[in-house]
Amino acid sequence: DTEVTQTPKHLVMGMTNKKSLKCEQHMGHRAMYWYKQKAKKPPELMFVYSYEKLSINESVPSRFSPECPNSSLLNLHLHALQPEDSALYLCASSQVSIRGGRYNEQFFGPGTRLTVL
Amino acid sequence: AQTVTQSQPEMSVQEAETVTLSCTYDTSESDYYLFWYKQPPSRQMILVIRQEAYKQQNATENRFSVNFQKAAKSFSLKISDSQLGDAAMYFCAYRTRNSGNTPLVFGKGTRLSVIA
Numbered sequence: 470d471t472e473v474t475q476t477p478k479h480l481v482m483g484m485t486n487k488k489s490l491k492c493e494q495h496m497g498h499r500a501m502y503w504y505k506q507k508a509k510k511p512p513e514l515m516f517v518y519s520y521e522k523l524s525i526n527e528s529v530p531s532r533f534s535p536e537c538p539n540s541s542l543l544n545l546h547l548h549a550l551q552p553e554d555s556a557l558y559l560c561a562s563s564q565v566s567i568r569g570g571r572y573n574e575q576f577f578g579p580g581t582r583l584t585v586l
Numbered sequence: 587a588q589t590v591t592q593s594q595p596e597m598s599v600q601e602a603e604t605v606t607l608s609c610t611y612d613t614s615e616s617d618y619y620l621f622w623y624k625q626p627p628s629r630q631m632i633l634v635i636r637q638e639a640y641k642q643q644n645a646t647e648n649r650f651s652v653n654f655q656k657a658a659k660s661f662s663l664k665i666s667d668s669q670l671g672d673a674a675m676y677f678c679a680y681r682t683r684n685s686g687n688t689p690l691v692f693g694k695g696t697r698l699s700v701i702a
Contacts, residue, residue, distance in 0.1 A: 511677050561631075
């Protein structure tokens with residue numbers, strides 16, 4: 470199984486709503502990533518988890534709250550979002566890289582298209 | 587900080603022809619990886635090809651090959667015998683070769699159209 474799944478595929482929410490995005494992989498990867506991608510732009514890294522611990526937070530606003538409950542799951546909790554947060558949210562996973570070791574490919578999910586009204 | 591530049595926002599190619607997408611990068615490091623990712627309208631990012639900087643030989647994956655010029659910091663992608671399914675956004679990306687899962691640095695992308 471070389472698949473990263475994301476749910477939901479589409480999400481429309483108001484600025485006062487609380488919602489969550491879910492990402493799941495069963496490849497035994499211990500590194501998981503959240504990216505935000507605006508239309509016709511490259512993905513921007515938001516968070517990296519390594520062995521279920523947050524290792525990188527790219528100065529993301531606190532209205533985005535990541536969670537890694539176990540090695541297969543990654544959540545992104547959303548609260549009080551702004552219309553400018555509307556984007557495609559991509560999840561990815563990989564083996565944990567070791568200095569000098571082989572590159573471990575990041576496998577991407579299909580994304581959740583988020584619209585904030 | 588590393589940067590990746592794709593100077594061609596859009597390209598088009600006739601079906602069965604060959605097209606080359608350009609990518610340049612800037613880094614002070616000597617050991618790193620370079621990638622080309624494809625993102626079709628279905629949105630899923632797919633790794634097309636990877637090059638390790640310490641390898642002089644250009645990577646090849648079926649119809650996809652790269653021209654890696656380390657001194658010039660250039661990493662172009664050649665697609666031979668283009669197919670309709672090759673139509674997508676192509677991103678060039680860089681990653682340092684160290685531990686800690688440092689992130690990919692992406693270029694702005696090149697949108698490739700394939701004309702039947």
